[in-house]
Amino acid sequence: MHRRFSRSLVLLGFSISLLARAQGPPQSGGDFSSNPHPSVLPSNVILVKGAWSSASDSVTPLPEGGRVANNTYTNRYFGLTYSLSPDWTEKYSGPPPSDSGYYVLAQIRSADTFKGTSRGSILIAAQDLFFTLTPAGNALELINYDKESLNRDYKVEQPPTLVTIANHSFVRFDYGSPVAELHWHVLATQIRCHMVQFVFTSRDTKLVESLVEEMGKMTLPAEAGPISGRGGGEVPVCIKDYARDENVLERVDPIFAERRFNPVPVRIIIDKQGKVKHIHILSAFPDQVKAITDALFQWRTPGDTPIHECRNRMMNLCLCAKKFRMRGLLAVLGLLVCFPTGALGADNLIGSVRNQSRGEPAVGDEVILIRLGAATPEETRAKTDAQGAFALHVQYPDKPYLVRVFHQGVSYDQQASAGQALSIQVFDAATNVRGITGTIEILRTGTNGNLLHVSDLIEIKNVSSPPLTQAGERTFDVYLPSNAMIDSVLAAGPGEMGMMISAAPVPGQPGHYTVNFPLRPGATKFAFNYDLPYDGRVAFHPRFALPVQQLAVMIPPTMRFSSRSLAFKILATGNSRYQVHAASQVKAGAGPGFEVSGTGALPPLGDQANSQASAKSPVIPNPIRSAAARAALPSLASIDSRLNHTEPPSQSLVLGAVTTCLLAASALLVWRARKERSLSSAQTVVLRTGGVHPSPRRPN
Structure with a gap:
């Protein structure tokens, strides 16, 4: 009763407070304000309230300090000048830097005097590589990550490609939206540990190309390049993880008066004497700025070090206001420029x-x-x-x-x-990796005189976390019939070309073989091609080293399949040239037995495989990957998610399509292996271990 009465008093008091506030004079700025002198907000300005960027002095250039004046964008921090046509202008200044180090340097658009049929926009932006949330360490990796992460509503028009602009190397990436009919051309380079990018957007591709051509008049520092821009020379060099205990002789942590839950990214410059010379806070509240600045100016680091060849040192911190203490951020930056960007061009590969x-x-x-x-x-x-x-x-x-x-x-x-x-x-390598399982196995059979030819295609998936490669003398075990006569063994890593390998027999265990082909994260495919003596029927007693989601047996329509196991189902593939019997969710160990009988040869695999086999050599017109290779050697990573259907009709349809893909992949593996045998073995071999054919040359 007492508690209930107390709660009533609290509620009553709160209600009275609200009532008094409602009956009091209206405050300035509301829709019903009667303030005779309201505050006038500035026009054409984006108002952002909260954390902001700041610096310890007004002399040292900052990334966000660039300006557009007299039709030229100038940024002293990046050593960049970019001339604009008279019909292009900047109306709004960008927001402050984000707490992940992203800068909107300039937002440029077509002016009212623009005469073109389609307008466009130019975004100049920068990403601080110290603070990026993307798993990338340079501009090239960031652009490639953007390409791989592109939403399916967009279409890649040109994959990341190295181009030369104003005698400097850029990475160019073009994509578009078929629905919106918009095109984006992204050109990125790296300067002072930042990715600096120009993003041109328009419906008119000719307009965008003309804007790209006009970039040739810009000026850039010598260090600019997709993987090279890390400071040095006239500007401080960027150093990874310099703010470690061994490099900080005197350290004072900031004391925050108010608890907040925002990360505070900070860049500092240290002079030759080891003192903090400049502090740049990318995003923080005013009270945080004072506490951080007061603390960092008391830091001391070793003075006379070899790094002083590059004058000042720049290092990076991430202050966590939530925990009231410093927290070092692992920065992905280098010490010095390693490659002269002027030497990079059409006759080079960088990466x-x-x-x-x-x-x-x-x-x-x-x-x-x-x-x-x-x-x-x-x-x-x-x-x-x-x-x-x-x-x-x-x-x-x-x-x-x-x-x-x-x-x-x-x-x-x-x-x-x-x-x-x-x-x-x-990926790092280990002999035993958790997260490796089988996804699908297809046995394709056909007769050839008194022999039964079997092509056993197996896909292994590595979903380890963190991702690791399983490598060593014995990465995968396979069980074949004890009287199998192996013709060839082929393997293809995730997204790689097929290659010939060998299988090593296990002593005293007929039909048991091991391979030492590395199982990288993703899908690895093996094809074991062998012959069996055939007198009209053969019984198979399969055994599996790993569980598989689907086991399929493919035979000509003139042959017969039989099994005492109820696991096998006849699948309606929609193709009268072969028949498929499949079992789902097969466990490791002894699998469901079956028998094939009769005679017959499987028909050709189709025009796709034939066109690949008739080619004279691999053709790679696309800088990333050829269209032919994408079509004929599909990634099977998405198969497993579609093989768990329990309803026979839907499963039949799915496996019918999967079978076609696997057969095409198997044909291409065989074709590529034969072509590769005519080349040097250095092109087709991965490891000099165990049963893998050795390469004549290996890295030291």
Whole structure:
């Protein structure tokens, strides 16, 4: 009773307070205000209330300090000048920097005097690579991430490609919206540890191209490049993780009077004496700014270090106001410019390698440039720098290439052509990785005289977290019939070309083989082609090292399939040239047995496979990946999510399409393997281990 009475008093008091406030004089600014002198808001200004950027002095240039004046955008921090046509203007200034280091430097649009049929816009923006939330360490990786993350409503018109503008290297990425009929052309470079990008938008592609051409009149600092711009020379060099305990001799943490829950990104410049010379706070409330500034000016770092060749040092902090203490941010930046950007052009390949297992650049990895179809395939090699970046000179710009990166003994390949900007992912290797399972296995059979030919296609999926590559002497076990005569074994990593490998028999266990092909994150495909003695019927007793979501047996219509297991279902594939029997959710160990009998040969795999097999050599017209390869060697990563249907009609339809894809993939694997055998083995081999055919040359 007492508690209820107390609550009533509180509620009554709160109601009276609200009533008194409602009956009092109206406050200034409301819809029903009677204030005779209301505040007048400025026009043509975006008002943002809250955290803002600030600096400890007004002399040191800031990224957000650029301005448009006399039809020229000038930014002293980035050493950038960009001339505009008279018909282009900036009406609104951009918002302050975000707490993830994103800057809207300028928003430029067609002026009222513009005479074109379609208008457009120019966005000049920058992303601080210290604070980006994207798993990328340079401008090239950021653009490639944007391409891979593009919403399906948009269409890639030109994948990330290296171009030269104003004698500097940029990465260009074009995409569009078919529904909105808009086109975006993005050109990005890296300056002082920031990705600086120009985004041109319009419905008129000719207008956009003319704007890109006008970029040739801009001026940029010498360091500008997709992977190189990290300061140095006349500006402070950016240093990764410099604010570690061993580099901070005296450290004072800020004391915040009010608890807030916002990250506070901060950049500081340290002079040769180890003192804090300049503080740039990207986003903070006024009370936070004072506390941070007072604390950081008391910091001391070692003075006379080799870094002083580049004059001042710039390092980075992220202050967490929620926890009332400093928190270092892992910055993905290098010490010095490693490649002169003036040397990069159409005869070069640049790229970066990122260790996705650790979320950081892959440092010191061997990078090999291989020319496909050449008698001496290796042209050059290099090593990744402190940012995982590399540059390779191309001798034959019109030829297709393969870039191979070795990380912890495992190779990662990507098709390439001259002038391309690559972003390659690698993973740490381990002998046993959790998260590896089978997705689908298809046995394709047909008779050939007194032999039964079997092509056993298996897909293995690696969904480890964090992502790791399983590598070693025995990465995968397969069980074949004990009297199988192996003709060939093929393997293809995620998104890679097929290659010939070998399977090692396990002593004392007929039909049990192991392979040491690395299982990288994603889908890896194997094809085991073998013959069996055939007198009109063969019984199969399958065994599985890993569970599979679908086991399918494909035979000609003139042959017969039988099984005592109720697991197999006849699937209506919609194709009278073959029949398919499938079992779902097959566990590891002994699987459902079956028997095939009769005679018959499977028909050709279709025009798609035939067109691939009749080609003289791999053709790679697209800088990222050829359309033919995308069509004939589809990614099977999405198959598993569609194989769990329990209703026979829907499952039949799905597996019918899946079977066609797998057969095309199998045909291409065989074709590519035969073509690759005519080339040097350096083009087709990944590891010099166990049962894999060795490459004549390996990285040291």
